[in-house]
Amino acid sequence: MTSTEKFAMGKSMKRREDPRFIQGKGHYLDDINLPGQLYMALVHSPYPHANILGIDSSEAMKVPGVVAVVTAKELNAHGVGRLPTFHGFDQQMVLADGKVLYQHQEVAAVYAETREAAYDAAELVEVDYEPLQAVVTPQQAKTDETIIRADREQQTNHIFNWSVGQQDATEQALAGSDHVVRQHIKYQRVHAAPLEPCGCVAEFDVMGRLKFYVTSQAPHVYRTALFLVTGIPEDKIQVIAPDLGGGFGNKVPVYPGYICAIAGALVIGRPVKWIETRTENLTSSFARDYHMDIELGATKDGKLTALKVLTDADHGAFDAAADPSKYPAGMFGIITGSYDIPTAYASLDAYFTNKMPGGVAYRCSFRVTEAAYCIERAMDILADDLNIDPVELRRRNFIQPEQFPYQSPLSFTYDSGDYEKTMDVALERIGYADLLKEQAEKRARGELMGIGISTFTEVTGAGPSKHFDILGIKMFDGAEIRIHPSGAGIIRTGTKSQGQGHETTWAQIVAEELGLDPQNFQVEEGDTDTAPYGLGTYASRSTPVAGGALALAARKIRDKGRKIAAHLLEVDEMDLEWKDYRFQVMGAPSRSVTMKEVAFAAYTNPGENEPGLEATLYYDPPNMVFPHGTYIAVVDVDRETGETKVRRFMAIDDCGTIINPMIVEGQVHGGLTEGYAIAFMQEIPYDEDGNNLATNFTEYLVPTSLETPSWETGHTVTPSPHHPIGAKSVGESPNVGSPAAFVNAVIDALSPLGVRHIDMPLTREKVWSAIREAEAAQPAQA
Ligand code: MCN
Ligand code: CUN
DSSP, X not given: OOHHHHHSTTOOOOOTTHHHHHTTOOOBGGGOXXXXXXXXXXXXXXXXXXXXXXXXXXXXXXXXXEEEEEEHHHHHHTTOOBOOOSTTSOOOBSSOOSEEOSTTOEEEEEEESSHHHHHHHHHHOXXXXXXXXXXXXXXXXXXOSSOSOTTSSSOSSEEEEEEEEOHHHHHXXXXXXXXXXXXXXXEOOOOOOOSSOOEEEEEEOTXXXXXXXXXXXXXXXXXXXXXXXXXXXXXXXXXXXXXXXXXXXXXXXXXXXXXXXXXXXXXXXXOEXXXXXXXXXXXXXXXXXXXXXXXXXXXXXXXXXXXXXXXXXXXXXXXXXXXXXXXXXXXGGGGGTTBOOSEEEEEEEEEOOSSSOOSSOSSOTTTHHHHHHHHHHHXXXXXXXXXXXXXXXXXXXXXXXXXXXXXXXXXXXXXXXXXXXXXXXXXXHHTHHHHHHHHHHHHHTTOEEEEEEEOOBOOBOOOOTTTOEETTEEOOEEEEEEEOTTSOEEEEESOOOSSSOHHHHHHHHHHHHHTOOGGGEEEEESBTTTSOOOOOSOTTOIIIIIIHHHHHHHHHHHHHHHHXXXXXXXXXXXXXXXETTEEEETTEEEEEEEHHHHHHHHHHOOTTSOSOOEEEEEEOOSSOBOOEEEEEEEEEEOTXXXXXXXXXXXXXXXXXXXXXXXXXXXXXXXXXXXXXXXXXXXXXXXXXXXXXXXXXXXTSOOOOTTTOOOOXXXXXXXXXXXXXXXXXXXXXXXXXXXXXXXXXXXXHHHGGGTOOOOOSOOOHHHHHHHHHHHHHHOTTTO
């Protein structure tokens, strides 16, 4: 057995990047230290909303080792006061200009010989604030009594309305429905909290070329963004993303600190390093909260008739990442989920508030987390109202396999899916019938046990250029493959793994297409000087877009290889077929050559053909991909204490053709752990004055192995019909699908008490209060 057979597509090849990580030999941003480097620290506002009357840096400048202090005034003078924007929509201030708009907003940058000196001096920068009333909720924002963004032409806190679907038809269908569920559902502010916070090192060489090391999920986008902000031509910018200690969306945006570091390096003429503290990472990056009002109509036997959802989105003080006309907000249109709903309407209003900027959030597929949670919760409430088993209700409403490609009433064309099959596998594996029996027995004894199901559909693969462009760039991705004479090779993409294992799966895709050994491929991402242009790794787009590019680039190499093989075998190219990982003469399979032999010939004996064996290909996918899954949670709730215990969790994912089952399983384990945290532990709460109450890991909770339930996983495979290898994505599915399963299970446990809904996170205190309130309302049943 060759190693190719052992390791290519569909095999659980061990992660090739892990030897360096498990030996502590990863090369992270903080491992980069350049000769003569300065350290930068940022001054943050203690107030959520205040006028800046003056900034005095004279005391700070006295700290030994301090070299400079920079404020908005200096940045504006150099024309770098604003971050780049999506379609000229909203431009975040790099440093607060005249006014601070959220607590912890960046106000000044301090450069010093040591990190300690920089942070000490930052505390001594005297800022004279005049505090203003903070606007903390979208409800307050709506009144426009205080205009948060006086710097904008539009004097309103309303940022945009985005709507899709058939409003009139939906209203009519709801009015004619036997039953309509109406529920307010909040998806709270959460934070990705990667273990490694964000940072950068900026250096200009003697020729004035910027080398910018940065914790980025999207190095090429950064390069273009830096050009847009600073005017430095792109050929004079090299962005390098080293190993990343997790990203989860937190490393997509270009942050103010990056621009300050570049400005400092340019003006002072020395390299500048900046790396966030945990508090800075938690309080001054990106988050959002969604306040959704859903109406879901059905006939009395549970056939869905219409869906309407009106949302107020709290996008904080800046909204660079939320263009209304393009897909990032539009991803919310997946809210009809896995169900064939005849008519639907979604309308979303985004508001400025005095909170950290809105936009890219937490393993979220750009708003699919909110959408999937909302519809899956509403389905359970409907099931409860109609007294139909939640499983049965879903079965009655699934989009059927023969309906694909399925045109949803909210604009997406789903590529493929087999929802019932996936659900049946999950039900069978978890033993649903037995669980129902057990639950009935426990209920008879007054014990609270809940079973929660979520049969979600995702939309990922931001790529079809007809739908997307960011910063004026159409979205597609490039891949480059070079095969060396020995059959080894190098693979480069514009994506950037933060832990997803691209060094392994990219090699597997190419190895499978070419019949070469995946262990012999060097995989490179993250250096804009060498990698082909790519839009980066977020919205689970790497496999759908770059993965497709890789497969097609490999096929381009195969086409070239066929010509060389024909030369070697002295036959016509048309007489060759690619079979069993080799070129065979049709009808005479014993006459064949491998790609390894072809590779050697490409550099030594190519015949009439152009020497060499390499390909670069840009892939513009025709459509998004639509992964799906069924998750089932079993939760016990302690009636006295409100404690919840996830006793079992079954996750059956369908991400199309699987490249590496072990990596997929790892993605699911990690994402379920994060979904668990969102459902039970995490929130960035603000008090009524706009103070951020989650500033460190004792306030913003990250689950450890002690809290984390044990996961049972599996999969069905419904390939994407348009992806070159039929693959969909999986990176965000567990975060998208699991919160609803957890909450549905807890509410199911509490349903005998008459509890209908509790907003996340379902902390012990909230669950305890809900039980007490329910008991007080219905003493007879309690
Ligand atoms: N994969 C596979 N077969 C499939 C689909 C995917 O083997 N059918 C593999 C891929 O080849 C890749 C991994 O699974 O190695 C994830 O692939 P994909 O679903 O394409 O997602 P991306 O690579 O684009 O990763 C992005 C996604 C996002 S947006 C967030 S947020 C997130 C996530 O991945 N952040 C992560 N998973 C994370 N995992 C880690 N360890 N760290 C993060 O920061
Ligand atoms: Cu929304 S988090 Mo991921 O798309 O990088």
